[in-house]
Amino acid sequence: xxxxxxxxxxxxxxxxxxxxxxxxxxxxxxxxxxxxxxxxxxxxxxxxxxxxxxxxxxxxxxxxxxxxxxxxxxxxxxxxxxxxxxxxxxxxxxxxxxxxxxxxxxxxxxxxxxx
Amino acid sequence: xxxxxxxxxxxxxxxxxxxxxxxxxxxxxxxxxxxxxxxxxxxxxxxxxxxxxxxxxxxxxxxxxxxxxxxxxxxxxxxxxxxxxxxxxxxxxxxxxxxxxxxxxxxxxxxxxxxx
Numbered sequence: 001x002x003x004x005x006x007x008x009x010x011x012x013x014x015x016x017x018x019x020x021x022x023x024x025x026x027x028x029x030x031x032x033x034x035x036x037x038x039x040x041x042x043x044x045x046x047x048x049x050x051x052x053x054x055x056x057x058x059x060x061x062x063x064x065x066x067x068x069x070x071x072x073x074x075x076x077x078x079x080x081x082x083x084x085x086x087x088x089x090x091x092x093x094x095x096x097x098x099x100x101x102x103x104x105x106x107x108x109x110x111x112x113x114x115x
Numbered sequence: 116x117x118x119x120x121x122x123x124x125x126x127x128x129x130x131x132x133x134x135x136x137x138x139x140x141x142x143x144x145x146x147x148x149x150x151x152x153x154x155x156x157x158x159x160x161x162x163x164x165x166x167x168x169x170x171x172x173x174x175x176x177x178x179x180x181x182x183x184x185x186x187x188x189x190x191x192x193x194x195x196x197x198x199x200x201x202x203x204x205x206x207x208x209x210x211x212x213x214x215x216x217x218x219x220x221x222x223x224x225x226x227x228x229x230x231x
Contacts (some may be wrong), residue, residue, distance in 0.1 A: 035209045045222035045225075046222075047219055100165070100211075103150075103158075108158075
């Protein structure tokens, strides 16, 4: 069975600090996809990134970066120079690669960035 | 392009009433998913469709829940009769088939349901 664990329930940082959100996953599939979504206080779920299991290159998008390590089954998310607008709940999710299968979500990490 | 549209955004009803939640997927997307978000259980799948056909409804909690997708542009989720424990945020998401890979699911704004 697939499982996603986000051990950090809540994180609070001061603006401009860097913060890393952890995500550990379990799957028996050799091919799978990993995702991160952001849920701001307004409640919607905003897609951030999709990564397949064959692509272990780290990705950077502005202040956001992702570190995928198959050896430790982790897909961590780092925000550099955090801003108040980054305050949200962040979800890591996993899906099988065979077709558009449902997402299995972690419980989420609530990030509070304090000015 | 318009994203996934859900209505209503908020619904307050009394126990025992029928509730209907609606979703319009992104045009051209052939997969549609219904998820529910609660504090206790987090985000969990209820049911999903491919080309309007239900593929997996194992997440539907009870016979009180039903979902249909009469055409490619519309799906509804019904709860009859509703109970206080059904209070949650219900999300609809859609995605597009890609050969040999999984596409991204794009979510609607959600419907916050409160059953009194």
